[in-house]
Amino acid sequence: MQPDATRIANIVTAAGAQPEVETTSLGVLMRIPADSVHDVLNALKAEGFGFLVDLFGTDTGEQIEMTYHLRDFGRDEEVYVRSSLPYDGALRSVWDVYPAAAFPEREAAELLGMRLDCHPNPRRLVTTEGCPPYLRKEVPVRGAEEVRLR
Amino acid sequence: MAIDKLTGENSILFIRSEQLFDWARRNSLWYMAFGIACCAIEGLMHASGPRFDFDRMGVFFRASPRQADVMIVAGTVNKKMAETVKRLYDQMPEPKWVVAMGACACTGGPFREYGNVIMGVDKVVPVDVYVPGCPPRPESVQYGFMQLQKKIDAQTEERLAARRNANR
Amino acid sequence: MTIDPRTDVPPAGEMLGDTHCPVPDTLPVGLDHVPTGVDREQAEHLIVNFGPQHPSMHGVLRILGELDGEEMISGEVNIGYLHRGIEKLAESRRYDQVGTLLDRGDYIAGIHGELAFAMATEQLAEIEVPERALWIRTLVGEITRISSHLLWYGPMGLDAGAMGQFLYAVRDREMLLDILEAITGARMMFNYIRPGGVLRDLPAGIERKILEFLDHFEKMLPEHDDLLGGNEIFQLRTKGVGVIDRDKALAYSLTGANLRASGVSWDLRKDRPYAAYDKVEFDVPISNEGDIYSRYLVRMEEMRQSVRIIRQVLDGMPEGPHTAKVAKVLRPPAGEAYAAVEAPRGEWGIHIISNGSDNPARMRYRPPAFYALQVVEDLIPGTLLADMIVVAGSMDIVLGEIDR
Numbered sequence: 001m002q003p004d005a006t007r008i009a010n011i012v013t014a015a016g017a018q019p020e021v022e023t024t025s026l027g028v029l030m031r032i033p034a035d036s037v038h039d040v041l042n043a044l045k046a047e048g049f050g051f052l053v054d055l056f057g058t059d060t061g062e063q064i065e066m067t068y069h070l071r072d073f074g075r076d077e078e079v080y081v082r083s084s085l086p087y088d089g090a091l092r093s094v095w096d097v098y099p100a101a102a103f104p105e106r107e108a109a110e111l112l113g114m115r116l117d118c119h120p121n122p123r124r125l126v127t128t129e130g131c132p133p134y135l136r137k138e139v140p141v142r143g144a145e146e147v148r149l150r
Numbered sequence: 151m152a153i154d155k156l157t158g159e160n161s162i163l164f165i166r167s168e169q170l171f172d173w174a175r176r177n178s179l180w181y182m183a184f185g186i187a188c189c190a191i192e193g194l195m196h197a198s199g200p201r202f203d204f205d206r207m208g209v210f211f212r213a214s215p216r217q218a219d220v221m222i223v224a225g226t227v228n229k230k231m232a233e234t235v236k237r238l239y240d241q242m243p244e245p246k247w248v249v250a251m252g253a254c255a256c257t258g259g260p261f262r263e264y265g266n267v268i269m270g271v272d273k274v275v276p277v278d279v280y281v282p283g284c285p286p287r288p289e290s291v292q293y294g295f296m297q298l299q300k301k302i303d304a305q306t307e308e309r310l311a312a313r314r315n316a317n318r
Numbered sequence: 319m320t321i322d323p324r325t326d327v328p329p330a331g332e333m334l335g336d337t338h339c340p341v342p343d344t345l346p347v348g349l350d351h352v353p354t355g356v357d358r359e360q361a362e363h364l365i366v367n368f369g370p371q372h373p374s375m376h377g378v379l380r381i382l383g384e385l386d387g388e389e390m391i392s393g394e395v396n397i398g399y400l401h402r403g404i405e406k407l408a409e410s411r412r413y414d415q416v417g418t419l420l421d422r423g424d425y426i427a428g429i430h431g432e433l434a435f436a437m438a439t440e441q442l443a444e445i446e447v448p449e450r451a452l453w454i455r456t457l458v459g460e461i462t463r464i465s466s467h468l469l470w471y472g473p474m475g476l477d478a479g480a481m482g483q484f485l486y487a488v489r490d491r492e493m494l495l496d497i498l499e500a501i502t503g504a505r506m507m508f509n510y511i512r513p514g515g516v517l518r519d520l521p522a523g524i525e526r527k528i529l530e531f532l533d534h535f536e537k538m539l540p541e542h543d544d545l546l547g548g549n550e551i552f553q554l555r556t557k558g559v560g561v562i563d564r565d566k567a568l569a570y571s572l573t574g575a576n577l578r579a580s581g582v583s584w585d586l587r588k589d590r591p592y593a594a595y596d597k598v599e600f601d602v603p604i605s606n607e608g609d610i611y612s613r614y615l616v617r618m619e620e621m622r623q624s625v626r627i628i629r630q631v632l633d634g635m636p637e638g639p640h641t642a643k644v645a646k647v648l649r650p651p652a653g654e655a656y657a658a659v660e661a662p663r664g665e666w667g668i669h670i671i672s673n674g675s676d677n678p679a680r681m682r683y684r685p686p687a688f689y690a691l692q693v694v695e696d697l698i699p700g701t702l703l704a705d706m707i708v709v710a711g712s713m714d715i716v717l718g719e720i721d722r
Binding site: 126127128131132134139141142147150 | 264269270
């Protein structure tokens with residue numbers, strides 16, 4: 001299940017990024033700079049991690065973190081790749097590495113209010129024009145008073 | 151209500167055409183097959199399935215809003231959906247009724263705190279019957295339809311009474 | 319050029335004369351626009367909108383299709399008509415309240431979402447779940463799987479033009495909902511599996527009721543199979559249609575029965591055993607064709623295997639407490655956890671990022687049908703219009719979890 005962290009780190013380094021390796025309860029997590037995500041995922045895919053389990057963005061309160069959860073069916077291993085983006089940053093699409101990323105990226109970009117670069121169809125997916133980026137921490141949910149008054 | 155209960159056997163019934171039409175209308179309420187969310191499974195699929203058998207009440211689904219009398223709003227209406235709900239409502243011929251099924255369609259339900267969700271479909275289209283529950287059981291939807299039938303009856307009476315008063 | 323109308327029929331779209339005359343500034347009274355007919359240069363293909371209100375769309379899916387006659391040239395899937403912020407709202411819910419939201423995500427098999435969330439929370443808070451709770455989780459999970467597959471099989475046949483099987487599927491599903499209601503208290507929205515165990519113990523006498531259903535269903539399953547799968551028209555419409563090969567299935571991150579129908583043996587119940595799946599015996603059906611018919615076969619066989627699992631669970635159900643001692647308000651330590659279950663639609667993953675407070679800092683819900691939907695968009699070019707609907711139906715999509 002959990003891969004050898006140094007092997008993954010070597011793959012990532014060979015792809016031109018200096019990873020910070022974290023071994024948490026989650027498994028092996030690689031923190032890499034945002035501009036090298038595309039190359040790193042390409043390298044990891046060539047090394048067997050051919051399955052994108054999930055891709056999501058998180059607003060940590062200071063920046064946006066994109067997490068890519070990859071799986072290798074052959075070795076039965078999983079690895080997480082995480083990159084940080086500033087709030088006004090642009091998300092570089094990885095749909096040409098993992099075609100499955102196309103929808104989740106659109107969703108993440110619109111719900112976190114980011115630009116989406118190099119995507120074949122960078123339209124809004126789940127909300128309409130004028131909706132705020134709901135998953136940002138600064139966009140609150142409705143309060144009890146507003147709900148009660150309806 | 152069978153019509154010979156009103157008339158007795160072999161007799162003639164004098165009835166206002168309006169009353170007759172409304173009587174026919176409330177016994178064949180055709181709803182639009184339009185499930186939005188979870189409530190569609192209970193309110194449309196299981197209610198029209200073998201056990202609850204909506205058809206015996208004259209309630210039957212139509213695929214097109216042009217042929218429907220009732221719109222069951224079965225689910226959460228959000229900002230993207232609201233426009234469609236309004237347009238479908240406008241496409242239905244008069245007279246038309248709306249049943250708001252489930253907590254979401256009534257008030258926004260468990261999702262009312264989210265900014266994208268509209269707190270109740272009555273902000274978009276006028277609602278005649280609210281069926282609470284999350285999701286309501288198929289029986290509740292059938293009870294809601296019985297209330298709607300009563301409402302249609304009452305509306306006929308009101309209209310006729312208003313006209314009698316005006317003529318007086 | 320003179321034209322003999324009997325022999326020289328001009329093909330549609332051919333211009334007979336010069337069209338470059340200037341258009342008058344003022345139109346004759348009574349005319350609103352110049353009667354140019356259809357501009358065939360521009361309107362060669364028809365753009366058709368399916369949904370969000372369309373009787374053969376499952377829920378509020380909208381597909382924008384470009385049609386050349388009956389053949390689809392391209393398509394675009396448009397979702398979001400049911401987007402209601404489950405991920406966002408989970409950030410303002412306590413750990414025992416999130417299950418209510420997840421139930422309404424994939425509303426046909428909500429119990430699997432509760433299970434995934436409970437497992438992720440247990441990983442974070444390091445809760446030991448009692449043995450009986452694991453077996454009860456397996457039991458309700460498999461009952462839900464049958465009921466979900468039945469609700470796939472019925473409407474899927476409707477898409478292909480059959481009607482009868484829908485009524486039989488709903489008939490059998492009612493019996494399952496009765497059982498689930500007796501166990502959990504609700505027909506659809508259970509909130510039964512909580513972090514640490516299950517909400518309450520099994521009611522007395524439920525074994526008899528489940529066995530009654532299993533006996534009935536084992537007799538009925540071949541009939542279901544004959545009714546739809548044995549139908550020649552259904553076979554003609556589904557064999558070789560909507561083929562997803564192994565590479566495409568992996569590229570689009572398909573999971574569950576859709577992946578297994580494309581020849582990849584991956585079942586979280588076998589490969590990452592959770593609950594009590596490592597203590598029961600069952601087979602994982604696989605098909606190599608990847609067409610709609612093989613997805614049908616895989617799901618039918620899965621129902622058969624579920625019956626097998628439920629029988630073993632009823633035999634082996636251990637005694638003991640149904641839940642661990644868990645604090646009223648859970649405050650797991652800061653950290654992250656990912657737990658995934660094999661839901662009827664595939665891998666339903668829950669990724670929780672905790673910051674040590676009452677509420678998750680972020681909850682990511684990995685929706686299997688969301689990924690499956692992208693394949694529909696990929697398969698559209700080249701299929702016939704009527705087949706597109708069956709292809710979309712065969713992926714077993716539930717819009718509640720696609721939009722979240």
